Amino acid sequence: MSAIAQGAIQACPRCRSNTVAVRAVSPLAGVWTVYGCDTCFYTWRSTEPETNTDPDQYPAVFRLAAADLPKLQVAPAIPPLQAKKP
Amino acid sequence: MRAYQDFREFLSVLEQQKQLLRITDPVKLEPDMAAASAAATRLGNRSPALLFSNVAGYQNAQIVTNVHGSWANHALALGMDPETGIRDQFLEFVRRYRMFPGQLERVTSAPWQEVVIDKDINLFDIFPLFRWNHGDGGFFIDKPCVISRDPDDWTNDDVENVGVYRLQVKDRNHLGIQTVPQHDIAIQLAHAEARGEDLPIAIALGNEPVITLMGATPMLYTQLEYKMAAVMQGQPYRVVQNEKGLDIPYGSEAVLEGRILARKRQPEGPFGEFPGYYSGCHQYPVIEIDRVLHRKDPIYESVYVGRPWTELDYLQALTTSAPIFDQVNATFPEVQAVNALYTHGLVLIVSTKVRYGGFAKAVGLRVLSTPHGLGYAKVIIVVDEDVDPFDLNQVMWAISVRVNPAGDVLMLPNLAENLLDPACQPSGMVTKMIIDATMPVSPDIRGDYGEILETPVGTDVWLQKLEALTKELRK
Numbered sequence: 001m002s003a004i005a006q007g008a009i010q011a012c013p014r015c016r017s018n019t020v021a022v023r024a025v026s027p028l029a030g031v032w033t034v035y036g037c038d039t040c041f042y043t044w045r046s047t048e049p050e051t052n053t054d055p056d057q058y059p060a061v062f063r064l065a066a067a068d069l070p071k072l073q074v075a076p077a078i079p080p081l082q083a084k085k086p
Numbered sequence: 087m088r089a090y091q092d093f094r095e096f097l098s099v100l101e102q103q104k105q106l107l108r109i110t111d112p113v114k115l116e117p118d119m120a121a122a123s124a125a126a127t128r129l130g131n132r133s134p135a136l137l138f139s140n141v142a143g144y145q146n147a148q149i150v151t152n153v154h155g156s157w158a159n160h161a162l163a164l165g166m167d168p169e170t171g172i173r174d175q176f177l178e179f180v181r182r183y184r185m186f187p188g189q190l191e192r193v194t195s196a197p198w199q200e201v202v203i204d205k206d207i208n209l210f211d212i213f214p215l216f217r218w219n220h221g222d223g224g225f226f227i228d229k230p231c232v233i234s235r236d237p238d239d240w241t242n243d244d245v246e247n248v249g250v251y252r253l254q255v256k257d258r259n260h261l262g263i264q265t266v267p268q269h270d271i272a273i274q275l276a277h278a279e280a281r282g283e284d285l286p287i288a289i290a291l292g293n294e295p296v297i298t299l300m301g302a303t304p305m306l307y308t309q310l311e312y313k314m315a316a317v318m319q320g321q322p323y324r325v326v327q328n329e330k331g332l333d334i335p336y337g338s339e340a341v342l343e344g345r346i347l348a349r350k351r352q353p354e355g356p357f358g359e360f361p362g363y364y365s366g367c368h369q370y371p372v373i374e375i376d377r378v379l380h381r382k383d384p385i386y387e388s389v390y391v392g393r394p395w396t397e398l399d400y401l402q403a404l405t406t407s408a409p410i411f412d413q414v415n416a417t418f419p420e421v422q423a424v425n426a427l428y429t430h431g432l433v434l435i436v437s438t439k440v441r442y443g444g445f446a447k448a449v450g451l452r453v454l455s456t457p458h459g460l461g462y463a464k465v466i467i468v469v470d471e472d473v474d475p476f477d478l479n480q481v482m483w484a485i486s487v488r489v490n491p492a493g494d495v496l497m498l499p500n501l502a503e504n505l506l507d508p509a510c511q512p513s514g515m516v517t518k519m520i521i522d523a524t525m526p527v528s529p530d531i532r533g534d535y536g537e538i539l540e541t542p543v544g545t546d547v548w549l550q551k552l553e554a555l556t557k558e559l560r561k
């Protein structure tokens with residue numbers, strides 16, 4: 001099967017969510033497709049190695065669980081809201 | 087000294103000087119862009135910029151990397167002879183730095199206004215975005231100039247900010263931005279978020295080479311980068327002010343206008359960073375892009391970040407060294423030069439005259455209290471004025487014979503450090519070290535030095551003569 005087939009929506013290679021969208025296709029038709037994940041924002045191109053595009057081959061060290069995303073360190077911290085001046 | 091009107095003028099000068107290589111062979115965005123750019127950094131002092139024009143999937147995309155990626159290109163960016171050595175580039179950079187401030191020149195139009203996109207923006211369609219390192223969380227715009235103002239002091243030009251921050255393209259019109267607390271834009275964002283308001287920004291891509299250097303320079307909050315760029319190029323700096331009041335370089339290829347969304351954070355990263363390691367994933371602020379303007383057929387510029395040395399190390403070499411030198415030299419005029427070339431100044435070498443025993447250690451401590459010292463400088467080596475801090479053979483000699491670790495190494499536990507330094511424990515904290523590699527002088531009577539060897543009379547004259555002769559020999 002062609003790596004650039006667009007029909008089947010795959011899982012995100014990094015967090016395995018099904019929130020995957022096509023971000024772009026190559027201006028010269030049929031060369032590549034760029035996908036993005038709306039959960040962890042991982043982005044990949046169909047022509048990259050399978051260690052970037054296939055959830056089963058994506059390196060364990062870079063994997064993320066969707067449930068853990070809110071626990072990532074927030075930087076910079078969000079300051080308290082100022083009282084509105086009248 | 088010379089002012090480049092725009093990015094394209096600088097590229098044509100690089101080409102005239104044989105410092106730009108056109109790559110017309112077909113390339114894939116991954117892995118060729120990273121592989122070729124990493125290879126270019128190994129070509130030494132005359133490493134050229136690379137201009138790719140045959141990119142898989144595109145009719146006519148052009149991508150340029152390694153624009154600042156050698157001492158020759160760095161010298162040309164500053165309008166100097168490409169053969170100029172590091173120490174001489176440092177001294178000239180400092181000389182111009184001390185002429186601050188120069189002037190802004192506001193004009194009403196720029197070439198990047200040729201094409202305007204204000205609906206259905208898709209950044210992936212407009213620019214040939216790609217992944218640099220295998221574990222990067224996505225495609226990053228990593229050589230932008232990000233322009234912002236202070237919401238609490240909106241019309242004050244001196245607190246307008248131009249900074250180089252990494253931007254992760256999240257979807258068609260959203261970016262993630264890394265704002266380290268030590269950075270000026272973090273102050274402005276905090277002011278906007280306390281008000282509950284978005285922070286308007288402009289992002290300039292493909293810039294003439296001086297403003298990129300200035301965006302990478304840790305100047306004071308009240309120093310406007312454009313006014314420093316003006317003294318660096320010897321002419322008022324030309325900008326166009328947009329509707330929000332943000333000043334944008336005239337000479338850019340493309341401009342993205344948008345807002346950092348108030349009080350919003352999203353996963354960002356990882357990204358291969360300047361220490362030569364991936365930075366982790368964090369919840370970082372999010373930018374929404376409202377409008378994109380660009381020249382016809384814009385040339386997309388990016389900087390490869392890998393294990394040092396890479397182009398990034400040139401961007402943060404003298405731009406880091408000069409402000410630290412200026413600040414330390416203001417307190418201690420004995421200080422001769424500062425070399426902060428290594429990994430954004432995590433390791434730093436200072437040369438100084440030594441007035442009395444213990445003086446060099448005080449100079450080292452002063453470095454730690456500069457703005458950059460607070461967040462980066464971790465290992466500080468202080469050498470005498472007879473040692474060129476940019477010549478590591480000389481520095482290693484000084485450490486070899488002028489250091490007795492028993493009395494010359496100070497360890498300072500639990501100081502603040504940039505969270506990108508992987509040695510931090512915990513993140514943001516580190517122990518710092520000062521190595522006093524100066525010769526002990528009274529009343530510090532340690533060691534048994536006797537008389538130092540002198541350089542033979544006439545060596546300098548012979549050096550010039552031999553340089554000319556060897557150049558002739560190689561013709």
Ligand SMILES: [Zn+2]
Nearest residue numbers: 012015037040
């Ligand atoms: Zn994901």
